[in-house]
Amino acid sequence: xxxxxxxxxxxxxxxxxxxxxxxxxTATIIDLLSTTNEILEDAxxxxxxxGTSHKTSVRNGLPKPEFREFYQGVxxxxxxxxxxxxxxxxxxxxxxxxxxxxxxNGDCEQFRLNEASGHLEGMNQVVKTNLFxxxxxxxxxxxxxxxxxYNKINTDKTSIGSKVIDGxxxxxxxxxxxxxTWGTLHTHLIYPKGSKAGLQHTNLGEVTAxxxxxxxxxxxxxxxxxxxxxAIRDFxxxxxxxxxxTDKSALKSVALIDLLTEAYYAIRRFSKTGKTIxxxxxxxxxxLHKQARKDSNINLNLSEYEGKPIVKFLDIxxxxxxxxxNTEEKVSEAA
Numbered sequence: 001x002x003x004x005x006x007x008x009x010x011x012x013x014x015x016x017x018x019x020x021x022x023x024x025x026t027a028t029i030i031d032l033l034s035t036t037n038e039i040l041e042d043a044x045x046x047x048x049x050x051g052t053s054h055k056t057s058v059r060n061g062l063p064k065p066e067f068r069e070f071y072q073g074v075x076x077x078x079x080x081x082x083x084x085x086x087x088x089x090x091x092x093x094x095x096x097x098x099x100x101x102x103x104x105n106g107d108c109e110q111f112r113l114n115e116a117s118g119h120l121e122g123m124n125q126v127v128k129t130n131l132f133x134x135x136x137x138x139x140x141x142x143x144x145x146x147x148x149x150y151n152k153i154n155t156d157k158t159s160i161g162s163k164v165i166d167g168x169x170x171x172x173x174x175x176x177x178x179x180x181t182w183g184t185l186h187t188h189l190i191y192p193k194g195s196k197a198g199l200q201h202t203n204l205g206e207v208t209a210x211x212x213x214x215x216x217x218x219x220x221x222x223x224x225x226x227x228x229x230x231a232i233r234d235f236x237x238x239x240x241x242x243x244x245x246t247d248k249s250a251l252k253s254v255a256l257i258d259l260l261t262e263a264y265y266a267i268r269r270f271s272k273t274g275k276t277i278x279x280x281x282x283x284x285x286x287x288l289h290k291q292a293r294k295d296s297n298i299n300l301n302l303s304e305y306e307g308k309p310i311v312k313f314l315d316i317x318x319x320x321x322x323x324x325x326n327t328e329e330k331v332s333e334a335a
Contacts, residue, residue, distance in 0.1 A: 046191075047193055052087060092225045131230060133147050163266055169244060201224055279320075
């Protein structure tokens, strides 16, 4: 299982903007977003191959070669595939600042960007939440997230449910631990074909705005647009440990190390060409940090990743994502 891609065979969203924008305001925006969304530093990103949609094939059956003898032929075998179409969603917001206030500052553009930081953080939280819990059946304008796909426990190895592990909770307030393998052959983000990697900033200049009492004033307006989606090329390289209780007394009885080990072996054979990261919320990360301090847990340890202190399991970084809920419903076995 790899945590680094040899030869840097894919780019993250941050990489894309560092190459495309050359220090312009949109690159600054992605830097601001990535400070509170580490997924943007990890996730592979790929341009859609069909406008705002991405068509891909998922292998669900291997070719069947045959032994042969001299002067004896064999059948021409082929694997079986299922075509999958992933779509992108449009997330938009506007920011306005009073023109007179902005003009008082020496760097008007930077002041406007600083004032827009709340809007950017709001977009950031919506994206992170949707990556895990997006459901087109509930919000047709969004895209399907991970939890809506890894949503049943199934022993059938050809089913995505075979990569959902039961954490054992019988209650209805649970959380999950995610082993996500990023890569263009694994799980990755997508953005519309021909766009600037999906994230756009438009300076709309000076406009006449209205205050809360509908009175007029001059303002500077900015438009932020983020088009993105999620594609899973190989479901076997990502795993969800579901049904982990969040009640402190119940959590103490959960064998987290055993569950992590089970998830590790569930994806180990399929994740070697990708970059695997473990994501948890603060509740679970705090518990794992405590366990990492115990000398007996040799597979779970405090280490360093990209110059930052971090908890690792079998050398896989464990990162905190607060958008992973403590109130998940119990994931059931497939009927």
